[in-house]
Amino acid sequence: MLTVYNGAMTDARRKVSCPLCGTTNYFPENPQGKKVACGRCKNSLPEPGTVVEPSVDGLWNLVRQSSLPVLIDFYSPTCGPCAMMHPIVERLARRRAGEIMTVRLNVDTSPEVAAAFRINSVPTFVVAIKGTERARTSGAMSEMDFSLWLASQT
Numbered sequence: 447m448l449t450v451y452n453g454a455m456t457d458a459r460r461k462v463s464c465p466l467c468g469t470t471n472y473f474p475e476n477p478q479g480k481k482v483a484c485g486r487c488k489n490s491l492p493e494p495g496t497v498v499e500p501s502v503d504g505l506w507n508l509v510r511q512s513s514l515p516v517l518i519d520f521y522s523p524t525c526g527p528c529a530m531m532h533p534i535v536e537r538l539a540r541r542r543a544g545e546i547m548t549v550r551l552n553v554d555t556s557p558e559v560a561a562a563f564r565i566n567s568v569p570t571f572v573v574a575i576k577g578t579e580r581a582r583t584s585g586a587m588s589e590m591d592f593s594l595w596l597a598s599q600t
């Protein structure tokens with residue numbers, strides 16, 4: 447298969463927000479196995495499209511600072527529908543790499559964050575940007591429904 451290199455298009459897909467300080471960075475096209483550090487806090491950045499589980503501080507920084515919308519998957523490790531949604535969320539995160547920043551948060555270990563977001567069931571998905579909640583939905587759903595919901599919000 448022939449790979450067509452389009453700099454502008456690929457660059458646009460290489461944005462990622464730092465899970466520690468929330469700053470949005472450009473991730474190099476070919477880091478050649480080297481760690482890529484956040485320009486602001488020097489924390490190593492995840493590959494765009496990766497679902498990460500930030501610390502509580504990291505989550506708040508992302509919600510406040512990220513220039514990409516942040517999709518938060520509020521889950522519990524003991525919840526079956528949450529486990530069903532994880533691979534769907536991971537595929538969506540990869541497909542929307544550079545457009546959204548996807549994170550997950552365990553409501554059992556971070557109940558204070560769950561309370562701040564008024565999460566009363568899991569899974570609940572929240573889209574937030576620059577400190578403002580844009581959208582939320584709860585419960586397991588098909589990959590098609592989930593991607594349509596996300597596309598209508600971001």
Ligand SMILES: [Zn+2]
Nearest residue numbers: 464467484487
């Ligand atoms: Zn950082």
